[in-house]
Amino acid sequence: MTVVNALDIGLAALVLALAAWTVAAREAFAAAVGYVAYGLLLSLVWVRLFAVDVALTEAAIGSGVTGVLLIRAAARLRGATPALDEPLAPPLRFLAGVLCAMVAGALAATVLLMPDPAPTLAPQAVGNLPSTGLGNAVTAVLISYRAFDTMLEKVVLVLAVVGVWSLAPDACWGGSPGAPRPARPEAALAFLAQVLPPLGIVVGIHIFWVGADEPGGAFQGGAILAAMWMITMMAGLTEAPPVSSTRLRLVLVSGPAVFLAIGLAGVVIAGGFLAYPSGSAKPLILFIEAFMTLTIAATLPMLVAGPPEQPPQP
Amino acid sequence: MSAALDLLTIVAILAGLFFFLAGTVGLLRFPDPLSRLHALTKADNLGLGLIVVGLLPRAGGLLGVLKLVAVWFLVLLASATVAQLIAGAIRRKGSST
Structure with missing residues (x-):
């Protein structure tokens, strides 16, 4: 047994042990923290399986954004009546x-x-790459071979935001999500929220852009951009826009809308729903991905911010 | 030249691992939360820094070197901020009880 094999077995054992610990944890907050660590270890497993795209998604969405959602839910439930403890x-x-x-x-x-x-369908997926003009087979699968699924995933994201917003009390409808801004933001968090976003925005756009040829793509890049918005909101430097904001709503639906429009145009131009005309597949795919990145970067922070809790400003 | 670089890699990574070990021992053995937090900074700052230094000769080009240094800088920034936040929470909790 080589050293690398031993490390792989150790990693697998660690993932299983952490999963068992997370399930067994009695406190919701501890379980959420365990889940975040579990997701980060799992992304290492994906790297060892040479699935870097999946590893990036697991770290950004599975561990990062889901972790934030779970921790906020645990913090909110802390004072609630423990009806489920029976x-x-x-x-x-x-x-x-x-x-x-x-x-x-x-x-x-x-x-x-x-x-x-x-x-496996991997040889066919790689063999047809030239027709898409892309270099990353994962992106080709997501945006070209199974474009319909990816489009519906984005619709589901928008529906999730609609679901969260529909929990708003009547008096607060049209207001901003989340609690009002604190008068004095926490110094350390505010510093991080000022230093990190310039770097994070560059990294997020970079990961979206290289997704055509290397591991990365709209989901991972969008999640990093979303994290930058989340951290400025959490630090109290900005407030979420009111849910009645037309600009916010346009950004939220832009990804699926552009995808759908290009898909419908494909019926006329390329002879099939979501078919791309040969030769211009890559620019069209990048165009769709750009709007999808935008939608993801707006959807995830809105999910974390929660339903409107403030009455709309007159 | 390459032998010297290999030696640098081995020595720096071993030193980094030592600081990770020391930080972990501190996390497990120190009595109160603030000391445990203090022990963790050894692993993040020095341990990871030494491992990054050890990996620099193997980064394969200036871009790789910059990426490794950027990773270290981001971890420093994040861990320092989180340490401040946790310490602040401990202090508030301590003063209220």
């Missing part, structure tokens, strides 16, 4: 355990019973 009735607990074991067993059986070598 243990379930024993038969129900037993049933839940059996169900979980069945799902885990089915997943394990699927993975273990896979033929070796596993069936």
Whole structure:
């Protein structure tokens, strides 16, 4: 067994142990912190599997943004009545355990019973890359081969924001999400929120741009841009725009709208919904991705900011 | 030349690992939260810095070197800020009880 093998086994054991610890943690906040660490370790696993695109997404979305959402939810629930602390009735607990074991067993059986070598579409995905003009097969899969799924994912993101906003009390509808700005922002956090965004914006746009040929893309780049907006809002340097803002709403829907418009244009020009005319596939893909990045960068902070809690300014 | 660079890599990374070890021992053994926080800065600042120094000869070009240094700078910035925030929270909690 080589050193690298031993390290891989150690990493896998660490991921499993952390997963078990996160499930077993009694306090919501501790479980959320465990989940963030678990996501970061998992992204190392993806790097070891040579899936750098997935690793970036796991670190940015799975661990980062989801972690922020979970930690905020845990902090909000801290003062709430612990209605869920009552243990379930024993038969129900037993049933839940059996169900979980069945799902885990089915997943394990699927993975273990896979033929070796596993069936793969990777050669076709790489073989058709020239028709898209892209160098990164993952981006080609996302925006070209299965463009329909990716477009619907963006629609789901916008729907999630609509869902969060619909929790607003009637009096606050049209106001800004989240709590009002503190009079004096915390000094250390405010400093970070001033130093980090210039760097983060450059890195986010870079990751979106290189996504055409190297690991990266709209989702990862957009998540970094979103994080920059989140940190300035958390530090109290800016306030979220009111949900009635037309500009905000335009940015939120721009990604799916541009995607849909180009997809419909493909029916006329290229002979199929979401088909790109040959020769101009790459510029069109980058055009769509730019608006998707914008949508993601606006959607994720709006999900974290939560429903409007302030009455609209007259 | 390359032997000297290899030696630099080995020595710097070993020294970095030592500081990570010291920081982890401190995190596990120190009695109160503020001391434990103090122990962690050894790992982040010196440990990671030495490992970055050790990896510089292997970065393959100026761009790689700049990226490694940028990673170290960002970790420094983030860890210093988080340490301040946690310490502030501990202090507020301590003064209220």
